[in-house]
Amino acid sequence: MWKLSYYILGDLIKNRIILGYLLFLSVVGWGVFFLESQPEKALLVLMQVALMAVPLIVMVFATIYYYNSREFILLILTQPIARSAVIKSFFAGLSCAFILSFLIGIGLPLVLFYPSMESFYLIISGLMLSLVFIAIALYVSIKVQDKARGMGVVLLLWVFFAFLYDGFLIFFMYQFSDYPIEEGVLVLTLFNPIDIARITIIMKTEASAMMGLSGAVFREFFGSSKGVLVSLTILVIWWVLPFVLAGKIFSKKDM
Amino acid sequence: MISLQNISKRYGKHEALQSVSLEFTRGQSIAMIGPNGSGKTTLIKSILGLVVPSEGAILVNNIDITAGCDYRKTIGYMPQINRFPEHMKVSHLFAMMKKMRPDVSDGDYDEELYRAFEIEKMEKKKLGALSGGMSQQVSAALAFLFNPSMIILDEPTAALDPVSNELLKGKINKCVDENKLVLITSHILNDLDEITTHVVYLMEGKVRFFKAMEVLRAQTSESRLNKIIVRLINEEFANVEA
Numbered sequence: 001m002w003k004l005s006y007y008i009l010g011d012l013i014k015n016r017i018i019l020g021y022l023l024f025l026s027v028v029g030w031g032v033f034f035l036e037s038q039p040e041k042a043l044l045v046l047m048q049v050a051l052m053a054v055p056l057i058v059m060v061f062a063t064i065y066y067y068n069s070r071e072f073i074l075l076i077l078t079q080p081i082a083r084s085a086v087i088k089s090f091f092a093g094l095s096c097a098f099i100l101s102f103l104i105g106i107g108l109p110l111v112l113f114y115p116s117m118e119s120f121y122l123i124i125s126g127l128m129l130s131l132v133f134i135a136i137a138l139y140v141s142i143k144v145q146d147k148a149r150g151m152g153v154v155l156l157l158w159v160f161f162a163f164l165y166d167g168f169l170i171f172f173m174y175q176f177s178d179y180p181i182e183e184g185v186l187v188l189t190l191f192n193p194i195d196i197a198r199i200t201i202i203m204k205t206e207a208s209a210m211m212g213l214s215g216a217v218f219r220e221f222f223g224s225s226k227g228v229l230v231s232l233t234i235l236v237i238w239w240v241l242p243f244v245l246a247g248k249i250f251s252k253k254d255m
Numbered sequence: 256m257i258s259l260q261n262i263s264k265r266y267g268k269h270e271a272l273q274s275v276s277l278e279f280t281r282g283q284s285i286a287m288i289g290p291n292g293s294g295k296t297t298l299i300k301s302i303l304g305l306v307v308p309s310e311g312a313i314l315v316n317n318i319d320i321t322a323g324c325d326y327r328k329t330i331g332y333m334p335q336i337n338r339f340p341e342h343m344k345v346s347h348l349f350a351m352m353k354k355m356r357p358d359v360s361d362g363d364y365d366e367e368l369y370r371a372f373e374i375e376k377m378e379k380k381k382l383g384a385l386s387g388g389m390s391q392q393v394s395a396a397l398a399f400l401f402n403p404s405m406i407i408l409d410e411p412t413a414a415l416d417p418v419s420n421e422l423l424k425g426k427i428n429k430c431v432d433e434n435k436l437v438l439i440t441s442h443i444l445n446d447l448d449e450i451t452t453h454v455v456y457l458m459e460g461k462v463r464f465f466k467a468m469e470v471l472r473a474q475t476s477e478s479r480l481n482k483i484i485v486r487l488i489n490e491e492f493a494n495v496e497a
Contacts, residue, residue, distance in 0.1 A: 075339065079355050253307075
């Protein structure tokens, strides 16, 4: 299995889009600290990149990569290699490529220019989100046979998690603002990996002081070490679950 | 060596295979023929584990293929359409495949076709840039590379030039002499004449017959495979009408 992952990683490192991704993250990650004199502000910019751009690029790329590798998968599967090993290798290869890019482009400047708890949580969240969205992309591309439809589903999922879900949440909060719904909202945010990541980071920054009453509940939960543990656990579930489901479909799929 | 037991495969409502039972043994060279959409490729893909049958069991060397992937060590496969990763170089492909097969050591590769097709001359080329015939040559060389005891070829001769075609046929005959099992599908019946010992005729997902060539020759008093098939099909139509 490791030979296959190693091979896939080798293929990915030479891929132009991965190199472009690394370049993009590096330009933003290193550049923002030269342009911004306050590291706190730079952190917020990088947070937006990690929460918005990273999921989109990761998910679109992983989907295209899977669809383009279908011939290769067919070739490999005629050899004595188990299907589970093939899908694990794909996940491992893609994960390594994106984790490395993120660590070099965003992680390194954060550690060098703003070594703090906030930076630490931002890096962890960014890496977790990469894994989550690779797993979701693999699930979708294995489940959906048609490339164009698979791409559409992936883009819709991104729009949903990045914008629509928050819209619904705000609408819900506004409608029921007379009731004590803070805990309900807190539970609802756990259903969106981007929200979990965002709140985990924000709770560690100065910006969390600006949040109102409902913010207090969040702060009490996510600010505590127990809250962080819970949110990280849920992010792990968010990548393990789609990956396990993808593996299940893959093991029974007609090639 | 290969035993198919009541294999059925449904794609939605379409039945690609309907309770197919067949037994193939060593030293046989089996031609699998039938019209388009008769289930030939589905059957081959089922043996390779690429398609999961809806019902039935497949045993390779008496081991159920759902038990694990190791049985594929004994099978060499040449697919119908060679869709290789486009950006990979030919040399890279062979190096990678060898790495994927640590069970076959350096001296045990069967590089006869690799040399016969002069694949080292195209080593620098990208797989996406190969012509149809060249990628079939690569594919054939790969199928025989790990010295399999069973070789499955799906439409092997469609795009090959006459010289390569003869080389491949020679190699197939050699394998049969070495007591290996060869399974071929093809529409080009003339190509099959010299290399087959048995014929399976599939139609609409069912096995119409599975007979040795001598039996078929005696039955129809024809010598060429294409004549035999036409004869049998005509007889069948006559039976249906009567």
